[in-house]
Amino acid sequence: MELHIMDNGINSLKVGLDFYNKFLDNLNSLDISVDHYGNLKFSVIAIHNSIELFTKKILSDINEFLIFKVDIESDEAVCRMLHNQYIKGRKKAGLSYHATFRENDYKTIDYNKCISLINKIFKENITNRQYKTLDKLAQYRNTLTHLGYTSVYEWYKILITLNDTLYIIKEFYVKNILNADRYFDDSIMSIMDKILEKAKKETHEQWLASNELIITWVNEIIDKCLENKSIENVEYKLDKEYEFYQTIKFQVIRKSGKEVIKLNFIYSEINEAIILTNEEGDIISIISIHDENIKFFEESDGIERIYSFYPKKHILYKSDEVYNISNQNEYGKLELNEQKFDVIISKYMKTKM
Template sequence: MRLELFENGVDSLRFGMDFYDNYLTLEDKYNPTSNPGYLKMAVISFHNCLELFSKKLLSDENELLIYRDLSDETLLGIIRHKKETHREIPLDYYVISDQINVLTIDYSECIKRLGIIYNLSKTQIKTLDAMGKIRNKVTHFGLDKTIDFHEILIEVNKALNLIIDFYYENLKKNGKEKHSLDPIYENLLDLIERAEIEEYESWEVYYADNFEFPNYTFDSLTENEKFKSELLTKGYSFEVELGAYSHSSNIIFRLLEKSGTVYKEIQSTNLPRLDSTIFTEGTTGGPIYFVIDHSKKILEEENHCYIYHNPKEHNEFEFEDHKFWEEDIQKRNGKLCYGTYFNEDNLIRIVESLL
């Protein structure tokens, strides 16, 4: 039986999906007894799938693109043989033989060539690079419960979405309606949906301590009589809606007019891939009032809260793949926001700026 690049990649994808599904259904994901390397094997399988799919795309453009050394005498000899015999057989038919040793490019070079030829975005290349690093990490060091599992889930889920958005479309065969990935396409979408829920919940657990202080700070406003009195003199009151737990990641603040009508609302939107919570008016376009960077908060950095001088309109900020507020704080952008510590005084300043 001859294993072709694409079919081999599909097999790796299937294996990865099975391992990932087993991991997601575990009740205790940190117990080494009940978790016999499911996530590790999923990472290895998905990484192998990405490499094979990438080499397939390169080979379809030019079959020489997947080989490391174009001066290799064996490779050149095979090409000469094809030319002399006029046989229209792909090079990999010859190279796959156990009697021939011709090296193909490694994963890093494969991604480099694919990125240039297919004009991949920085985000797509970053996702592919991250999978290579995670694969090396779990292969050489394994997984331990002290590792931040949400970070691995985030990168794996990005990779699966890349298979749907990029590889699926580009691996279609011209003139053929049926796609080799079609039989598992819906199952893959379902797996991604479940995995993203797990990613979010895992991220919430990891940053649970971080969320306690924002919850406490918002709640403390309800007991700040001076602040409430000053708002009343201006014709406003407010209400705070928190989750059932002290570390809830969902926070809503409503500024109310005398009639009880909502004048302004601030809602938390969590972005695990950016390790941040963005406080906006609740729409996909903002406006954005401030951001808490949990990766800095957990390291006890003072400037972990970014407050905008003027609420920022930012269309579809939920899909951003970089911390745009770090650019907004730079001088070249006119310092749209400033970094500080999140506390009650700064929260009051933010609320007062809404009036």
């Protein structure tokens, strides 16, 4: 039996994709059995394992001693391997081969150490968001493996993490693993693309369903904002399933005359936000529905206070972008209400100039 590190990693990826596909195919059924959610659990475990193996492959190709916990000075076998490497002019000492095909107690570094090293070595190639995704994947793997998982409204976040991880495989690992085309053939790349296409749609639907009440309350706040005396002739288009705003068109009364304004509503699960753009796609406002940006009424249903973030410079909306609204140099913050809505309109008009 031979199972090399990349073969091992590809096998884990295929297993993970198979379980994930089974879960997505049954996502909208009434099946809430352990077997159904077990498909999600095993997809997380297998894809997590593939990431660890792919990472160790890259680190090993840089220097195989990066992935081993070994005391070279006290290990005669390792010293002999290093001696032979030097004498015979080899690229590697062969510790990986020795550890795989011999009885020994060599231990490799854990997953967290792997992604920490790869993040530092490839800091120009791995974004902070990607690193956080890989870290989050480990958290879900540990929870699902050793305990379990309970969530009525937020389990869609596991799907977001899995989707982002698959994109990282495509965008980073496929590009940086030596001779990657030997392992990531057209078949597995096609499977990943099809699953990502399916998962993106399903994840968005699950996010909307999980946050339906909060988004409805935000839409009601916007209703009140549109009652502003300076706004007239309001026209709107609603989503058929949830009746959320899709577009709003209205006239705003200014001293210089009347201005026609149209706002597009984008419901973004990766940003946990409702993003307002103009017709050209410029971001006007990001209404975050993350818990830290909302204050709920204590004695009744509804939102007492919610915040909107507006970019201080021109930003064109991109569907795969996560916007760092906590960066005060890039975004201003204001409460979303009838009085402050006028500020949003002013920002809109500035982007048109």
